[in-house]
Amino acid sequence: MDKELEHNFVALLEEHQNIVHKVCRLYTNHREAHNDLFQEITIQLWKAYPKFRGDAKFSTWMYRVGLNTAITLYRKSKRTINTYELETFQxxxxxxxxxxxxxxxxxxxxxxxxxxxxxxxxxxxxxxxxxxxxxxxxxxxxxxxxxxxxxxxxxxxxxxxxxx
Missing domain, CATH: 1.10.10.10 (Winged helix-like DNA-binding domain superfamily/Winged helix DNA-binding domain)
Incomplete structure (x- = not known):
């Protein structure tokens, strides 16, 4: 991918990153899980960015990718064993x-x-x-x-x- 595409993506992500944080907050309970989900959403956004046509606002598209990623991971996590972070008990x-x-x-x-x-x-x-x-x-x-x-x-x- 070219540098201009990467630069545009990073600028848009920085401008709208609160959207991703809010999605993460909704679907996670712990900081580590929040960070993991943020990273996964960012990866999915980057993978999908070359196909972003601009038919919708970037933020609308970002919500859609973020929510779909969170929902997919949330459904997968329901099949795993729940663990608790130590900080929960401080x-x-x-x-x-x-x-x-x-x-x-x-x-x-x-x-x-x-x-x-x-x-x-x-x-x-x-x-x-x-x-x-x-x-x-x-x-x-x-x-x-x-x-x-x-x-x-x-x-x-x-x-x-x-x-x-």
Whole structure:
């Protein structure tokens, strides 16, 4: 591959890398797994980049590749034995004046979202990224109406999970 293609890819990846981090955060629980998934998504993006035609925005295409990679790896990982990192069991001491309400609410939301199926997770992720239903439908390859219906069902499902 030529240097210009590589330069353009690196520039676009640097500009939009938060998308990949957010996908990783949604599908992983530990830093090591996050880093591994980030690397795998980056590899898949690089492999697919020469075929990127620009029909959609780069960020939309990046969401699609990232989510598909994460879903594929997530499904494979369900067939393996779960292990826990030692850092999970370390004590975390917070300053007394620190209000972690928002952090706790965000953690509860992520925990609830992790209980959803793969497509539902992707839809919630894009919704929380303030993507409109047209862009969500393009990214996930479903109709706009289907995206709206699914999102309403997911909202109800999350309410049930969060408020049993």
């Amino acid at each position: 004590f975390k001491i917070k300053a007394e004046d620190y209000d972690d309400t928002e952090e706790q609410q965000l953690k509860l939301l992520y925990d609830a979202v992790r209980q959803l199926n793969d497509i539902e997770k992707a839809l919630v992720f894009l919704y929380l990224e303030d993507k409109d239903y047209r862009e969500i439908s393009e990214t996930l390859g479903i109709s706009e109406v289907n995206a709206r219906v699914k999102m309403n069902r997911i909202k109800n499902k999350l309410k049930t999970i969060l408020n049993p």
